[in-house]
Amino acid sequence: xxxxxxxxxxxxxxxxxxxxxxxxxxxxxxxxxxxxxxxxxxxxxxxxxxxxxxxxxxxxxxxxxxxxxxxxxxxxxxxxxxxxxxxxxxxxxxxxxxxxxxxxxxxxxxxxxxxxxxxxxxxxxxxxxxxxxxxxxxxxxxxxxxxxxxxxxxxxxx
Amino acid sequence: xxxxxxxxxxxxxxxxxxxxxxxxxxxxxxxxxxxxxxxxxxxxxxxxxxxxxxxxxxxxxxxxxxxxxxxxxxxxxxxxxxxxxxxxxxxxxxxxxxxxxxxxxxxxxxxxxxxxxxxxxxxxxxxxxxxxxxxxxxxxxxxxxxxxxxxxxxxxxxxxxxxxxxxxxxxxxxxxxxxxxxxxxxxxxxxxxxxxxxxxxxxxxxxxxxxxxxxxxxxxxxxxxxxxxxxxxxxxxxxxxxxxxxxxxxxxxxxxxxxxxxxxxxxxxxxxxxxxxxxxxxxxxxxxxxxxxxxxxxxxxxxxxxxxxxxxxxxxxxxxxxxxxxxxxxxxxxxxxxxxxxxxxxxxxxxxxxxxxxxxxxxxxxxxxxxxxxxxxxxxxxxxxxxxxxxxxxxxxxxxxxxxxxxxxxxxxxxxxxxxxxxxxxxxxxxxxxxxxxxxxxxxxxxxxxxxx
Numbered sequence: 001x002x003x004x005x006x007x008x009x010x011x012x013x014x015x016x017x018x019x020x021x022x023x024x025x026x027x028x029x030x031x032x033x034x035x036x037x038x039x040x041x042x043x044x045x046x047x048x049x050x051x052x053x054x055x056x057x058x059x060x061x062x063x064x065x066x067x068x069x070x071x072x073x074x075x076x077x078x079x080x081x082x083x084x085x086x087x088x089x090x091x092x093x094x095x096x097x098x099x100x101x102x103x104x105x106x107x108x109x110x111x112x113x114x115x116x117x118x119x120x121x122x123x124x125x126x127x128x129x130x131x132x133x134x135x136x137x138x139x140x141x142x143x144x145x146x147x148x149x150x151x152x153x154x155x156x157x158x
Numbered sequence: 159x160x161x162x163x164x165x166x167x168x169x170x171x172x173x174x175x176x177x178x179x180x181x182x183x184x185x186x187x188x189x190x191x192x193x194x195x196x197x198x199x200x201x202x203x204x205x206x207x208x209x210x211x212x213x214x215x216x217x218x219x220x221x222x223x224x225x226x227x228x229x230x231x232x233x234x235x236x237x238x239x240x241x242x243x244x245x246x247x248x249x250x251x252x253x254x255x256x257x258x259x260x261x262x263x264x265x266x267x268x269x270x271x272x273x274x275x276x277x278x279x280x281x282x283x284x285x286x287x288x289x290x291x292x293x294x295x296x297x298x299x300x301x302x303x304x305x306x307x308x309x310x311x312x313x314x315x316x317x318x319x320x321x322x323x324x325x326x327x328x329x330x331x332x333x334x335x336x337x338x339x340x341x342x343x344x345x346x347x348x349x350x351x352x353x354x355x356x357x358x359x360x361x362x363x364x365x366x367x368x369x370x371x372x373x374x375x376x377x378x379x380x381x382x383x384x385x386x387x388x389x390x391x392x393x394x395x396x397x398x399x400x401x402x403x404x405x406x407x408x409x410x411x412x413x414x415x416x417x418x419x420x421x422x423x424x425x426x427x428x429x430x431x432x433x434x435x436x437x438x439x440x441x442x443x444x445x446x447x448x449x450x451x452x453x454x455x456x457x458x459x460x461x462x463x464x465x466x467x468x469x470x471x472x473x474x475x476x477x478x479x480x481x482x483x484x485x486x487x488x489x490x491x492x493x494x495x496x497x498x499x500x501x502x503x504x505x506x507x508x509x510x511x512x513x514x515x516x517x518x519x520x521x522x523x524x525x526x527x528x529x530x531x532x533x534x535x536x537x538x539x540x541x542x543x544x545x546x547x548x549x550x551x552x553x554x555x556x557x558x559x560x561x562x563x564x565x566x567x568x569x570x571x572x573x574x575x576x577x578x579x580x581x582x583x584x585x586x587x588x589x590x591x592x593x594x595x596x597x598x599x600x601x602x603x604x605x606x607x608x609x610x611x
Contacts, residue, residue, distance in 0.1 A: 042420070043423075045420045046420040046421050046422060046423065046428075047422065047423060047514055048422070048428070048513060048514030048515075049514075102420070105434070141389070141392055141396075142388065142389075144391065144392060145388070145390075145391035145392065145438075145441055145442065145445060148391065148441045148444075148445055149434075149437045149438055149440075149441040152437055152440060152441050152444075153433075153437045156437075156440070156491075157504075158433045158434075158436040158437040158440065158484065158488060
């Protein structure tokens, strides 16, 4: 009897582990391009699929953060709009960190959200995001008040 | 009693004697109806290049709120603003000054409470049909302005003239230089008639083309008002980058705008929870105050009342029935450094498995709220399912409230958990919960869902 229980327990662990793995790997990352991952992260955020939004951003960072940091290091000012697309990795990874922060706030993981926003503000501060309404915005500028807000929430009971 | 009070008393007496001789003391004739002396407000440039707003000779930091007619404004709300440490309100249209609040005319009631008023004068919008090539309409607007200035310039509650609100339009190409030129003319009219109150014009956001247009065509402006939401905390920094190193005020701020947050696939903006809204509002206020000393003259939080805009709960800081919400408490803390004795309930979570999802008509589900009251007040609960707004506008234009579907609450009304039955008509909906503490405080939140065959 004890052996059966142990076996069932083991099977239980295996199935949970497989399910978690499927949750991670079951996502459709499309062509794995940085822009695809960024768009999918936005979509997941808008659909309330916050855990998936985080996963898309993680994948984007895993594949492109090194390149993004190189691009950031090569700059001494925010690129003008005529050359902004040349910094595709910086833009997509910076935006993904911003989305990651937003999603983690929704998941009530505020310390992790704060860390994500700080990457945008402190490390990838020349990234820019395209708004379909017709302009670029700065994830770093947008992250700055989020950081202030999360830090205020840590200190104060709102 | 100090020297200033004595001086005011003397001036009141002298003013009244002269007025009595003229037979007008206490009359409502424009320009001489107020027996107390008008306020004197100046923008002063300091030797280090910074600016100070002086009201009756004293430095004045605006701790204000925007408020409006018929939208939850009551004597109690103005009183609560003063009790919370606020010192000013901003209006949009001059007719708001004719409202009776707490049994008195708006300006008198504000003055009685120690609240100053930035009196908004509504400059007509092109998107509402105003035509800057129509000289008759331009002249009519100028005449209305002259009459308003003559009528209210001597009121002691008056802080500044709010000349126009977002009249410039929103997108690239919508900014017509004739608007800035006409504002410059109108500001000149005000200055001729009332040299004692600065002119502020309020624009939507801090876009480069707007700032460039004002710098070039509108030299008469004293204070630039910026309405900003997500970007509010960094407006001061942005303005400097755009070459605006003169005074400004944050004239609308608070929560992220409906256009600035993630939306569902059916384009329903996802409303932040009450604690996040309160923290966001507090942060915008403190960042603007602390990072822009000598350029920012303060701010007006949006909106000290209630308002349907995308949802009934997005921007308003009160319920229609008058209960205050968490953002009122956050502003009290920001303005005074103290939390009020009774705080609005704290909504910790609102959950339903159908949030952000598509469900079949008539399908069953549930919703549950976790809310606490810091003072231990007994909480009561009101649930509602409303259709997603189909009357979305821009620029804060009036929107109709969407219909309610009481039949969707199949069990548990009045409790923290309800059984939900999706409406039969396909479309977007939101489930709302309002939690009351019975002491004048409330928390409200909502989650969207979609019904599809």
